[in-house]
Amino acid sequence: MTTSLSRGPYKPGRIREQSRDLILQAAEAEFACHGFRGATMQRIAESAQVPKANIHYYFSNKLSLYGSVLENTLNLWDTVFNELSSHDEPADVLSRYIDAKINFSRTHPTASRLFAKEMISGAPHLSAYLQQDYRLWFKQRMSVFESWIAQGKMDNIDPAHVIFMIWASTQYYADFEPQILIATQTEQLTEQAFINAASSIKQIILKGCGIKY
Amino acid sequence: MTTSLSRGPYKPGRIREQSRDLILQAAEAEFACHGFRGATMQRIAESAQVPKANIHYYFSNKLSLYGSVLENTLNLWDTVFNELSSHDEPADVLSRYIDAKINFSRTHPTASRLFAKEMISGAPHLSAYLQQDYRLWFKQRMSVFESWIAQGKMDNIDPAHVIFMIWASTQYYADFEPQILIATQTEQLTEQAFINAASSIKQIILKGCGIKY
DNA sequence: GTCTATATTCTGATAGAC
DNA sequence: GTCTATCAGAATATAGAC
Numbered sequence: 001m002t003t004s005l006s007r008g009p010y011k012p013g014r015i016r017e018q019s020r021d022l023i024l025q026a027a028e029a030e031f032a033c034h035g036f037r038g039a040t041m042q043r044i045a046e047s048a049q050v051p052k053a054n055i056h057y058y059f060s061n062k063l064s065l066y067g068s069v070l071e072n073t074l075n076l077w078d079t080v081f082n083e084l085s086s087h088d089e090p091a092d093v094l095s096r097y098i099d100a101k102i103n104f105s106r107t108h109p110t111a112s113r114l115f116a117k118e119m120i121s122g123a124p125h126l127s128a129y130l131q132q133d134y135r136l137w138f139k140q141r142m143s144v145f146e147s148w149i150a151q152g153k154m155d156n157i158d159p160a161h162v163i164f165m166i167w168a169s170t171q172y173y174a175d176f177e178p179q180i181l182i183a184t185q186t187e188q189l190t191e192q193a194f195i196n197a198a199s200s201i202k203q204i205i206l207k208g209c210g211i212k213y
Numbered sequence: 214m215t216t217s218l219s220r221g222p223y224k225p226g227r228i229r230e231q232s233r234d235l236i237l238q239a240a241e242a243e244f245a246c247h248g249f250r251g252a253t254m255q256r257i258a259e260s261a262q263v264p265k266a267n268i269h270y271y272f273s274n275k276l277s278l279y280g281s282v283l284e285n286t287l288n289l290w291d292t293v294f295n296e297l298s299s300h301d302e303p304a305d306v307l308s309r310y311i312d313a314k315i316n317f318s319r320t321h322p323t324a325s326r327l328f329a330k331e332m333i334s335g336a337p338h339l340s341a342y343l344q345q346d347y348r349l350w351f352k353q354r355m356s357v358f359e360s361w362i363a364q365g366k367m368d369n370i371d372p373a374h375v376i377f378m379i380w381a382s383t384q385y386y387a388d389f390e391p392q393i394l395i396a397t398q399t400e401q402l403t404e405q406a407f408i409n410a411a412s413s414i415k416q417i418i419l420k421g422c423g424i425k426y
Numbered sequence: 427g428t429c430t431a432t433a434t435t436c437t438g439a440t441a442g443a444c
Numbered sequence: 445g446t447c448t449a450t451c452a453g454a455a456t457a458t459a460g461a462c
Contacts, residue, residue, distance in 0.1 A: 204422060
């Protein structure tokens with residue numbers, strides 16, 4: 001791991017950025033685990049190994065820290081979101097999307113959990129985000145499915161439920177990890193486990209929607 | 214709604230039970246929304262319309278109140294859990310189970326959310342429950358699927374992923390309600406919406422697993 | 427059994443030394 | 445820029461009147 005000393009000449013603001021990132025990382029884990037109200041600045045500070053007061057040096061208050069964490073998460077989220085955008089064959093598009101979603105659950109589980117916690121709480125801090133691009137994105141994706149149905153490339157199923165099913169199934173492996181670990185009697189979810197999950201989900205969704213592959 | 218006055222003769226402990234239930238109901242909503250740490254006794258008391266101190270008269274402390282709420286939730290949960298127990302045709306068994314699960318999401322959304330919040334937090338208060346009957350239940354259900362596969366009644370898919378997919382898809386309509394409302398541009402999920410969801414999920418799962426129906 | 431008042435601990439936020 | 449010390453308010457929990 002590189003430190004500020006090994007990176008060559010002094011660059012103003014580098015330490016500041018590093019501390020900020022450390023705090024954001026610790027905050028993400030804490031908020032994902034305990035929610036906005038349940039998380040404490042004390043625990044975030046301990047986890048980031050900075051004095052509690054320093055958090056207020058980088059972020060004006062708890063809500064603004066949470067907002068920054070959420071913003072980071074949503075940016076990551078959007079990247080995966082937009083994978084479902086091609087006009088290729090449905091089998092390819094959905095396979096790639098399911099792989100991308102499962103991969104996100106594997107590589108960014110806390111981001112997934114943070115988002116889930118927000119949703120379960122009624123999404124009080126997400127209204128702006130959800131009203132914005134999100135509705136448009138969903139409508140556009142819906143019409144892609146509808147054109148597939150019109151072309152006889154998939155069965156006549158309400159596309160909304162297909163999308164919800166893909167979201168639900170893929171996010172489950174991040175959000176409900178404890179349940180999966182106990183059910184499958186394993187200690188942790190390996191990369192192979194995620195690959196197997198994606199494979200099963202793809203098989204069921206594609207065949208279940210009558211998509212040829 | 215019947216009150217203690219309309220129920221006839223005095224019965225010792227009835228007022229006590231009613232207050233206890235009121236508090237439990239308010240606590241379930243509060244814990245489901247804000248998690249264990251995020252929920253406050255103050256807000257639970259206000260919501261249940263009792264003085265804050267009275268909660269401590271019925272429950273020794275916050276953790277024990279949470280335990281009681283969780284116990285109620287898990288009892289409800291188990292009822293639906295056991296619907297997947299028949300040795301009939303897979304199409305019937307899975308259809309009934311999916312209907313039961315979707316119905317639970319519709320009639321007990323807060324119970325679903327409470328359970329989800331616990332899971333996302335790492336299930337710190339569920340270890341006893343999950344270690345117990347749960348593992349056995351899951352193993353038994355897995356072997357039912359395996360016998361179906363052996364009899365050629367369904368495709369060769371890892372049963373664990375099928376079960377996770379059913380859980381994820383059905384619970385999604387309770388846990389991620391805000392997202393669904395915004396995506397579908399509706400104000401609330403009607404009973405018909407749940408019926409449609411169940412129908413789509415059944416269609417995809419059954420066909421996707423190669424189960425004849 | 428029920429409520430008011432209060433003890434005690436904790437949380438978010440700030441002041442000010444270095 | 446960083447940390448120690450500390451404040452005001454809120455949280456859990458209890459004591460004790462009625």
